Amino acid sequence: MVLGEAAPRGSAEGAAAGRKQRAAARRKVGRGRGRAGPRCNLGNEDARRAFQAFSLFVKAKEVPAASRCPGGGEGVRWRCCRQAFEELPGIHRHVALHHSGDVGRQAGLGAAPAESAGGAAPAGGSARPGGRSCGSPEIAWALPDTSHVSHDDLTSQVGDVLLYYCYCEVRDPEKLCAWQKALCQHLHLTGKVRVASEGINGTVGGSKVATSLYIKVMLSQPLFKTTLCQEDFKSSAGGAHCFPDLRVGVFKEIVPMGIDPKIVSYKETGIHLSPQEFHREVEQYLSQATQGQSDTILLDCRNFYESKIGHFQGCLAPDIRKFSYFPSYVDENLELFKDKRVLMYCTGGIRCERGSAYLRSKAVCREVYQLKGGIHKYLEEFxxxxYRGKLFVFDDRYAICSNEDIISACRYCGVLWDQYKLCSSQHCRQLVLTCPACCNKGLTACCPVCQEKELKVTSRASGQILKEECECTRRRPRVPIEHVSPRMLDTGKY
Ligand SMILES: [Zn+2]
Ligand SMILES: [Zn+2]
Ligand SMILES: [Zn+2]
Ligand SMILES: [Zn+2]
Structure with a gap:
């Protein structure tokens, strides 16, 4: 098995066609996708030892067939850290994420991680108080050699947008941030990269050469070697033009949930399901839900304007404006989650990591599962x-498309429409779905209040700053309380 290697991408593929081809290629390769074990560029002997130690570690977590409980935990084959795993990729992911330190020590590779910047140091999760720190290795200040690449290839407008994240212990976020900034500038990438002591989260756009060099360098960074792999990069057609600029910064959280990572850590995350596993779960949920006997909640943890234009059939989509309201949403709706199995999903998986940890911390759900790689990875395979409709993205494209369904409507005339525009009112940041016909009639704001405001602004010389509030923001409660039982959710086509 080639660890951590994905098929090379064609150079001039159409987005959807390319995605389908890649998905087909992956299906052919089957289940042995390079998730297993250490994915680093170790020397042969080291790699073999690391792989062996990894396999042994996983083996030790196996639930003996005899003691597998027929009721409830039927498919459970591994247990680790109070979590149950039914499929190999799930336990592999868990061990890679949370036990790389232990595995490294078993393999005898973790002796002196900090000293060997290019070496085989296991990262993350292994620092012991009072003991010798086997935590995050040093950040290697590596910039790729671009001397063989023409300026045109490096800066071409035809390219990709990458989405990725990696939860790991970062000892020196400032240094990581500085390196990221230099790396992105070096590769002419635009976008946003958030760095924190809990990891890194990025969405960057650039030419195909630039984005593939970026992935290569990220994968060889010692800090990410044991936690990040090729598959963790979700790619879609785009380029540097999808973002206005490059923003790299150090934050407290790599995705703003508003809860201190020391209080709710990514290490307490729910069980990861592969797209296939998630697909099966949704299928089962939908068939039970129509009979009114589901013990499952399919939870979209994105913002309302994201789920509005695309979501999984039968999902519960909270009417929240930002992810930092999600914890309050959970708090206010705890009853809803009581004794339920929760299937969570988001765009690329990152919000589910700590969102599921938060939900788990409430100790009300039976189990919390999350879609690994998010809708992005799901759509590549299905x-x-x-999942019907479009996938909202936080860049100038607003959405990416995998099927032709339109599941939302023009705000003004109700015709099917799912292409967002920014409200034309100067001080408003709301998105609006207004169809071309309505646009032509001048209906370009998010609501009548804004439309009015815009008229005032254009008729008056700029001066007085108008309040940012409009009908849309006023009408929306910060944290909606669900009055529906999930059983009553629409499980029809959309
Ligand atoms: Zn574990
Ligand atoms: Zn319209
Ligand atoms: Zn507006
Ligand atoms: Zn409005």
């Missing part, structure tokens, strides 16, 4: 599956 472009025509249970």
């Amino acid at each position: 472009p025509d599956g249970f």
Whole structure:
């Protein structure tokens, strides 16, 4: 098995066609996708030892067949850290994420991680108080050699947008941030990169050469070697033009949930399901839900304007404006989650990591599962599956498309429409769905209040700053309380 290697991308593929091809190629390769074990560029002997130690570690977590409980935990084959795993990729992911330190020590590779910047240091999760720190290795200040690449290839407008994140212990976020900034500038990438002591989260756009060099360098960074792999990069057609600029910064959290990572850590995350596993779960949920006997909640943990234009059939989509309201949403709706199995999903998986940890911390759900790689990865394998409509993205493209369904409507005339525009009112940041016909009639604001404001602004010389509030923001409660039982959710086509 080639660890951590994905098929090379064609150079001039159409987005959807390319995605389908890649998905097909992956299906052919089957389940042995390079998730297992250490994915680093170790020397042969080291790699073999690391792989062996990894396999042994996983083996030790196996639930003996005899003691597998027929009721409830039927499919459970591994247990670790109070979590149950039914499929190999799940336990592999868990061990890679949380036990790389232990595995490294078993393999005898973790002796002196900090000293060997290019070496085989296991990262993350292994620092012991009072003991010798086997935590995050030093950040290697590596910039790729671009001398063989023409300026045109490096700066071409035809390219990709990458989405990725990596939870790991970062000892020196400032240094990581500085390196990221230098790296992105070096590769002419635009976008946003958030760095924190809990990891890194990025969405960057650039030419195909630039983005593939970026992935290569990220994968060889010692800090990410044991936690990040090729598959963790979600790619879609785009380029540097999808973002206005480059923003790299140090934050407290790599995705703003508003809860201190020391209080709710990514290490307490729910169980990861592969797209296939998630697909099966949704299928089962939908068939039970129509009979009114589901013990499962399919939870979209994105913002309302994201789920509005695309979501999984039968999902519960909270009417929240930002992810930092999600914890309050959970708090206010705890009853809803009581004794339920929760299937969570988001765009690329990152919000579910700590969102599921938060939900788990409440100790009300039976189990919390999350879609590994998010909708992005799901659509690569199931472009025509249970996810209908478009996938909202936080860049100038607003959405990416995998099936032709339109599940939302023009705000003004109600015709099917799912292409967002920014409200035309100067001080408003709301998105609006207004169809071309309505646009032509001048209906370009998010609501009548804003439309009015805009008229005032254009008729008056700029001066007085108008309040940012409008009908849309006023009408929306910060934290909606669900009055529906999930059983009553629409499980029809959309
Ligand atoms: Zn564990
Ligand atoms: Zn319209
Ligand atoms: Zn507006
Ligand atoms: Zn409005």
